[in-house]
Structures are given as structure tokens and as C-alpha cells.
Amino acid sequence: MEPHLRRFDGQSWTTLPTLTRRGSEKHSCRPGGRPARLACCSVSQFSWFVAVSRPFLDSCSVSPEGALLVSQFDPGIKLTFPPECTTGTRTVTLQVLQVALSEVQDLTGDPHASASPLLCLSQTPSMHFLQPIRVQVPLPPGVTGHMVDMSRLHLMHGDPTAHTWTDITAQVSLYVTHIYAVFSVTHFSWYWLWYTTHRCVSGVVRKMYHRLKQFRVRFLALQRKSDPEQVLLQCLPSDKAESRLVSLSEQYDGPQPSELCILLEGEQFFAGFERGIDISADRPDCKDGRLSFTFYSHLKNIKEVHVCPTHPQQGTVRGQVSFYRGEVPNDLPEEVASKRKGHDNQWMATLPLRIPNADCDGNISGELNLGDPESGYLTQTNLLSISLRINQEWQNIGISLGISYDQLERIRNQHRDNFGAQVLAMLFHWARGQQGAGPGAVQRLMKALVDSGRRDLAEEVEDIVTLGKRKYEESLKRVGLETPTTSADPQSS
Template sequence: MEEPLEMGGAQGEESLVAYDVNSHLADNRLNLDVYPDGCSKFLALFEGSREKLLHVEFLRLNCSEEHISAAVQVLPFLTSLRSLVLRGGITRDEAGACQRGILISLPLDFRNLTCLTHLDLSFNNFLALPDCITELVNLTMLSLCHNQLLGLPKGIGRLKKLTLLSVMANRLQDLPCSIGKLTALETFDASENALESIPVEIGKLRSCTELNLSGNQLTVIPDSLANLLSLRELHLHSNSLVAVPVGLANLPNLSKLDLQNNCLRFIPPEIQKCSFVQLRGNPLGQPQDLKPQQQGDSVCRELQCLYVAQEEDCFTVTSKGCRVFLSCGTCFCFPQGAVSSLVVIQYRRLAPDPQWVKLQHHDVLLSEILELKPHGIKFLQEVQLWMPYIPPRVFRRREVVIRTFSGQSWNDLSTKLELKGKHKVLPVDIEKLQEIAHDLDTRASPLLCLSQSSATQFLRPVKIQLPLPYGITGQSLERSRLHLLHGDPLAETWSDITDQVLLEVSHIYACFEVQHFSWYWLWYTTKQYVGGIAKKVYERLRMYQVNFLALQRKRDPEQVLLQCVPKHKVDSVLKRLYDRYQGPEPSDLVEMFEGEQFFAAFERGLDIDADRPDCVAGRISFIFYSHMKNQKEVYVTSDVNRKEQSVKGQVSFYRGAMPESIPEDVTRKRKGPDSHWLATLPIKLPKLKSAVGEHQNRKCQSFPPLNLGNAETGYLTEANLLSIARRIGIDWRSIGLNLGLSFQHLERISYNNKEDLDRQIQEMLFSWATQNIDNQDCVKKLITAMEESSRQDIADEIQTIIQLGKQKYSASIHRLGLDRKSSNEDSAMATG
């Protein structure tokens, strides 16, 4: 094995490394994944205190850091490792999703970690499992979830001691036959992959108690699954199963069989009568060629259509039946004979509220609540109901149902889905439209933008349905004033194609057929030449009134957030940011075009402390898009001596290049100053505290040295408590209450250490420890408090520390000849 690269350093740096070892190393545990530069710390600790790190048995690193590759190269030297966590997913993106780590391979010498029993490589970018892992024959737990694995090697069967294997959320298409050699495997999770088949050898996993194959592309499963006599839970939901083996009903320990959201039309009676089977979302009992909605649709098409305006809250149904369309998109079909006499149906839309909707575990509400009156009415024929909803992107292949409230409980209705494509529309403000057209009667529909990947025409005409302009109905319009415009996205010109298409007008829609997708706009005006007006309106639609924000992070004023926000989003953005940032009020309104460039420059003693490609001549470059955040964060610095005075600077915003598609005459007419300057906001860097004051502050915040417990039962030292404090997190209040601390005491700790979670946790833990330093059962009480707070992981860690202390104490007693056995021998010799 090659020696790792040497890291140079001055004498002062060596002392700092020694201090880091004492503060980060807790006995044989080293948790560095919670630090922003944990991998760099690990490399420094390895070079400065290698002998201490060689005894580490538990190690955690963050794979999202750039030095993770160098850190992995030195891991084979830590041959005492028993548990190793190299995972990403600690940092999150703007949407809150976990970001993968950058680890894609492991060194060949990784196989030298023969003591390793627990290995976690989750949230990385492995395309294949390194061969060195299959040589770690002592592994009992292996987690590979959320990677890019395309398959598992045949050598996976050599890990015969494996009890847990998780390959969830990868790209596996099959499993090797050697998977059957993992006879000690108890938990196997291969969900959220692309598995199309399962090898028969999976039936040899005689110790398996939980098997998860959900979220794949399985159509059948092998009969050998009936040989898993130890199996307790079998998850097969969200697949494409058409049959399941009847032998699953004979598994003696099976307590959960999840078959939801599959294609099962028939279930063996032996399985169907089991109470632990879940079958929702399957077309049970339906023939494959049956289309039950066709007949109902043909009947509904022959009925009279009734369109309910937005301001109306009721409609009338007669014995002849009708189709009712509400403004919110909901549709009803009352067949002929559904009612015997005239009935008035009242409706109202309710916002989501826990008082009305009781969601179960994993349920998601997809629409508003629709209340229909009179309650409890009985129809003579089946009434059909269509409700629009937006499907969630996160959950795949979930069952969608319409539920009705009986007054006491919610019940599921028989529900069928009709999927429609996404529409891209651009709403038009009526006031702006009338201002540009100089006509109070001008109306326009939303602008519809359609595109396709191929330039060839469709084989058959495609029908497009556009809503009529706001306030216009099919019964009141004049056909001579209705114009259908076709837009050219490249030239940005508009042509009137009303005479070129067959325009069918219904109550609230206009329908026409096309051979190729483009941009379409429906206008209602008395003007003869509509194309020129439409061009001006489109140009105005691309212009936005925006505000500029410049906020400083409360914990670190040198970190500055810059953002350009459309005026209708300013309040919501500030509400979201003000708990972490502070700064001046937003700038005055400025008009900007979609795609326009602008710059931010720090002035009056401030400068950007960053090396990034979007910095041009000391200024940060932006390109404004209304649908994006237009937000950047940078660190600022100053040449002024901040130990003597604060820095009162400013950030100014300047125009840059305009989009090429904007006409020059429009650019000249836009509101705003003639120069390139847009706005200026103040930025202040506070005066730095002196080093003496910082030293005194640290000194007054230090905790007295203490040891909890006794020599025979094991000690918890100050270093142990600091290590425990780093893992508690936001549960510190619950743990404090379970330790016996009063609520007022915890509130005082929170008030004295605002916005410093680490300090709150440490003060809570050490204040309790100081009060119980003479209590012999204090360690047991601490373990119980962790368990009552659902922190079994910390309780196990404390027990491991205490057990290690007991072993060290017993070894020292035996080494000095002070144990009971030696004392009895000495007494016998003295008596003889």
C-alpha cells in the first residue's frame, strides 16, 4: 500500500491539529460529516495525529465535499474500522431535494479493511459496485441506495455474513443469481429501480424477514418466493404484476403483503382472504378489453350542456338530464331520468382545511373541496363527476380517488383517470391590453405556445380548443370581431388566420384544427389590423416591473444575498428570507425585459470576495427571467480596518445587454433613467470585536471539567458529552424535559443563546450534568431520557462508551492485581 501524500505545515499548525483531535475524536468514534470542511479536517488529523486515528472504529465523512477523493485514499490505513459512512445527501438544492455526493469509485486497497462490518455509500454516483467491496467478507450491513448502479456483480454472493442490503433508488435492471448465496440476509430493499425480472435463486434467502421490490417494472415474480419461510413483510406495490404465486398465502410468518397499484385482474382466493393483503389500485374483476366509460360518454354527449358562470352558485337539473360545466373545471353528467322532478343543486368551493379533510399516512390532497347541496339526495340514475387535479411529481404510480363525506367519515368513490397534456399559456392583463389598443372593448384570450420536436406536419389535423376572451360568450359575440392570430416565434410577427381555418365557437371555447404546432392567440376587437397591435402587446408582456433586494445573513454579515424580484412576488420572498437575513427595504420599481442583462457592483469600500465566472470587471452579472429566482449569494470584503470602524458601503445595479429580439424603438420608450444605473442599496459591515474580548467571551462560556458516573460503572467525560451534544440537534428541548429540567430553565437557555443551536444544546446538557455530578445513577437516567425522546441511536452510543469504560477499568484493576481473585489468593498465602 502506498503512503499518502505528506501535508506540510508550520509549528503553529501542528498545535492546531492536536487541538482538533481532542475536540473531534470521542474514544474510537470520529464524526466529521456534520462539519462544512470535514474531509479537510480528516486529512489534517491523519497527518498530524496518525497514531490516534489508527484506532478509530467508527468514521463518518460527507461525500459532497471536494476533498473526499483524497480522504478515501488514506482510509485503507485505518484497518481498525468497523463502521464507515461515506454518504452524500447532506446538502440540499433549492427545491429541498438531497444532492448526491461526488464519490464514484474506491481504491483497490479498500479491501484491506477486513474488520469492516457496516458500510454506507448512499447518495453517491457509483455506476458499478467496486470489486473491493465484495472482498469485505465480514460486512453485515451494506447500504447503496440513491446511486446510479446499473447492476450488481456476481461476487456479491461472497458477502455471506450480510444481514442488510439496500440498493433502493438505483437503475438496476436485473439481479445476479448469486444473490441467493446471501443466506444470512434479513432485510433486502431493491425498491425504486427498473427491475423487470427476479432470479429464482432469491428463494434461497431463508433468513430474509423483509423484502421490498416496490416501484419496479415487474410483471411476474418467481414461485420460489414461497420458500422464504422467515418472511414477515413483502412489498410489491407500484409494479406491473399480472399474477402472484398462490404459495405466498402459506408463508407462516407473513404479516404484510403489499400488492397495491399493479395490473392484477385476478387474485387467488387463498391470498385474497388473508387479512394482511393490500390490493388497492388494481383492476380486479375487470376484463382486459372492457371500456366501461364509452357507453356513458356517448349518452353524455347527447345531453343538453349547461355552463355555470363564476359568480353563480347553483344550477338546475330536470328529468331530461344535462351536462353541467362549472367555472372551476368540474363537470357533471346527469343522465336522463336521474331525477323525477326539477332539482336545484347548490355548490361551493372550500379551501383545504384539516377540519374538513382527514388525510391518512402517505395521502396527498390534489384539489379543492367541492360541497354540493342538498346533502343526502338520492338519484335514480348514476351521476358522473369529473374533477380536475394536478398530479404530484414526487409520487409515482399512486392511486387517485375521489372521496365523499357522509357527515361522519370519508368514503372512496369508484374513480377513473383521464390524463391531459400540459398547456403553456401567457395570461394577458385586460387594462394593459386596452391601453395599448386605445379601445375599451378589446379583449384577448391567454396566449397559447405549442411546440414539437419535429418540423414535419401531422398525419391528421389536430384540434385545438382556446377559451374565449374574458367576458365574451358564444351567445353574445359578433363573429366579425373575432380574430385568430398565428405567431412566428422567431420573427415575432402575428398573422390573422381567421379566414384560413374553420373556427367553431361554443359557449366559452373556440375550436380549430392545425397541421403543425405554433403560437395561437384569440382576439375580440373592432380594429381591422390586429397583427400590429398584437405585436405591441406581446412586447409589453415581456416587460416586468421589478424590485432589487440586498440582504445580509444575520449570523454572517459578510455573506450578501442579491436578488431581482417581480413586484408581485416581493412580499412572499421577504417573508421567507427575513428569518435568516436582514437589510434595507427593496429598491424602487424598475422596468426590465425578459432576458435582459444587469450587473451588481459593490462600492464605497466594499469588494467581492469570490472567484466565479459570472464576475465581470468586479461586478456580478445577472440575466433576468421572470420564472427564475434571479438570486446570487457572495461574500464581500473591505480594505478598511474594521477593528477601528465599521464599513458603510453600498451595492448598485446597472443595466447590461438587451435581448436581441427587443426592437430599438421599444427600448427607447421604456420607463427609467437614461443612464445605465438602476438602483443603489446600502450595505454595512459591522466593526469587528477585539481578540481580547473574544478570548474573554470564550472563557466565560467554557464548561467546568466533570466526570459522570463512577469507576466501576464507567465514566462519561466532558469530551463524551460534547460528542453527544453534536448529535442531539433540534430534539434538545424534549431531551431536557425528560432529564428533569424545568420548562422555564429551557426557555432561559434558548433566550440566552439565540440563533446558536449548538450553544443551547451544550448549556442544557452541561447544566444537567453539573446538577447530577454526585448522582450515581445519572448515566442510566441520561440513557433513559434519550430512549424516551426517540433517540435510540444516542442511547446506544452512550452504552457503547460506558461498556468501553468498564472494560478499561477492569483491565487496569487486573493489571495492578487489585481484583477480587488476586485478593483471595493473597489472603490464602498469608493464612498458610
């Protein structure tokens, strides 16, 4: 797989020009292990970035003189473009995806089954070639030219739009050398070489393709021991759930991970708090009271939120968090789609939560709103949510907000054994003092976050403020009190 860096501008992701290099031994994943590969790029502005891994991609320009494209994943994979195969220059792209032999044999139930790497071929513009293009691909693992049974060798053609697979072995000139299979095509698409005893191959190949996109996952819902109203939610592949639970056990309590569920790469899902528990802050990623996630197997799929009782009551509040699917993707295979029909087809798992009967102010009395609705404000619960994201830089933020070093030391000593309380006390001390009073308080907080190296948090505050302003304007419109955007014409009265 090939690493790439992607940038998020608030609406969409774009792939950046990425260079890869081998890191030093200190970048190794484990002591004594091989150095990790590093993905590097240059940017002119800061934003959200993520490193992703995708199938190796190779491309070249094909002119009327012809060309040769060799895969960097496996030099044995080659595309040969003869002269006069095109009248103009076009760009062709090759992606290669390796499939584990054990997965192929497990799915087919055939101990002798095997499959070559999956080839994804594309071109711009998308037109048939005038001459056949020679494609060379390694034979499936365990298969060699001198022992191959040609009746068991199948060349499969995949349609990426219809999500179908067709056996085209009889339609192409397929021959084998000692370690390679060679065939010619005029149309670019997906090609996959299989060796199996099954007579009907297309259904098995389709199931294998969809299995590559499916992951067996489990959900976690844990509460911080020092503050049960702080809830950590995470969705992760099932084989990582137990080790993750152990790593969090010192700071968090919670039930065992959920039962197994199936999610597709890139599928949306939601977490909703129920039975007397609510999220205690407005968040841009909260839709109709549910937190939205997008599952990617290589990402952490994790969020932390502050919750509180829906209504004040005596005693412990026993509630739950449930996980729900988003809309069913259009390309979902029938064997998976059939399991999503009927009552509660979008429900996946429910885990219990228990929180003490306490106000949502983090034991800090008195309601607090920072700023004003017209220019944007932060509520008390917003500050609680922001405090969860602040780390050891909290004192730098306090100094940038105008809090004296002596006062910060008093806060640190007063809450010596509770880091979260230190951060909260700093924020509320500023918000209730003269520095946090009056217009422009939210902007001063955002500047302090940027100056302390937390531009990401400043952007989150800006998102919260924008969301609050939009809700305020919508509420005015509902009661007919919206502020006119232009002054009235004096001659019209």
C-alpha cells in the same frame, strides 16, 4: 400550468419524466387550504433539482390514418387530423397558455376586449400537412356565438422565430359555434383568437405577448444583524417585496427595496459591490467582481455573501451594491430596448451598505489557508462563505471531521446566543488542529459534508477548489513557470 422537475448537471438543465399527484393536507400552502400539487420523479444519482411550471403540454403521434389530440388544459381545445394528412408518422405537440382578461383589457384600453388561450403548435418533422388540420378553440371569455360581431374577431398567427404577429382571419375558413371557434391550417405555429374594437391588432397582440415575459421587480440588499458583513441579495416580483422584507426583519437590517425595474423571464443580471466593499471569497458565480443571477419569476433569485472593506481603514465603511443587466436579449421588444440606450443603460438600481471596520476573518485572528494551490485549497474567506450555508447539522459535520463531542459542546456553550459563531468556531477549530493540517484536508472536509447529508455543499467546495486551481495554473503560465506535462527527452540535451 403544468409542473415539471428539471436537473442541473453543472452545465445545462434537463427535464425529467415527472408525475404529479395531490398532496395531503399537511402540504397545503396555508391552514385549511386546498392540498398542494406535488411533482415527483425517480433518480439514480443526486444533483441540483428544481420544480418549474410551464404551459400544459400534450403530444401524440399522427399516422397516415389520422388522429385526434385533446388538450388536458381544456377539453374544448382539439386538433383533428384527417386521413392522408401525412405520408409518414410525425409527432405533434400542443401547449396552451391562459391570459387573464384583466390584463388584456388593461393593455388595450378596451373594456370589451378579450382573448382565447394562446395555442403553441409544433411538430417533428417540421413540414406542411397534406390535408388541412381542424383546430377548435373556445371563444374569448364573454363572447358567444349568437352575439359575436365577426368584424371584431381576429385570428392571429405568431412566428416564434421572428417574434411577429399577423392577422390571418381573412386567409382561413373561420366559423363559430355557440362557444367555439373552428378553423383549418396546414402549417403549425402559434395561434391566438382576439375579440377587440381595435382595427390594427398585431401591435397590441405583440405587446401582450412580451408582457407575459416581463415582470416588474424590486431588489433587496439586507445585512444580518449579528454579522453585518453577511449580506443577503434578492430580486423578486414587486408585489412580494414588502412581505418579504417583513419576514426578514427579525434577522436582517437594510434599506427599503429598490425602485421598480423591468426584467424578462430568463434574463441575466449582476450584483456588484462598490465604493470600498468587496466580496470576501472566490465563488464560481462571480464574474469580474460581480455576482451573476438569472431571473425566473418562480424561483427565489437569492444569494448570501460575505463582504469586507477593500482596504483597511478606520471607522465605518459606507459602500453600496448596484444591480446591472446582462447583454440585451435579441428578442427584446423595441419599446423595451429603446429604454436601454444611452449612458449607464445596464444599471438598474443601487442600494447602500454600511459595515464596521473589521478584518474579513470574522474576528478570528491569524491567516488560514487549507490545503495547497497545486491540489486545491480553501482560504479563510472561503470557510466563512461555507459556514453561511451550514445549518443544524454543524455538529454532525464536526464529529465527521474528528472533533470530540465534548469539544463541540464547549463551542456550543461558548457561543450560546450566536449560531453563526458556533459554526465558524467549529470549522476553524478543525482547520487549525491536527485533523485539518497537511495534505488531503479539503478532501476530508468534502467527505464530512457528504456524510452529514450536505452533498450540495461538498459540490460547492469542489467548485471553489477547481476555480482556485485554474487561477493558480494561469498565474504560473503568466510568469512562465508552468509545470511541464511531460518529462524532457534526455537525448535532446
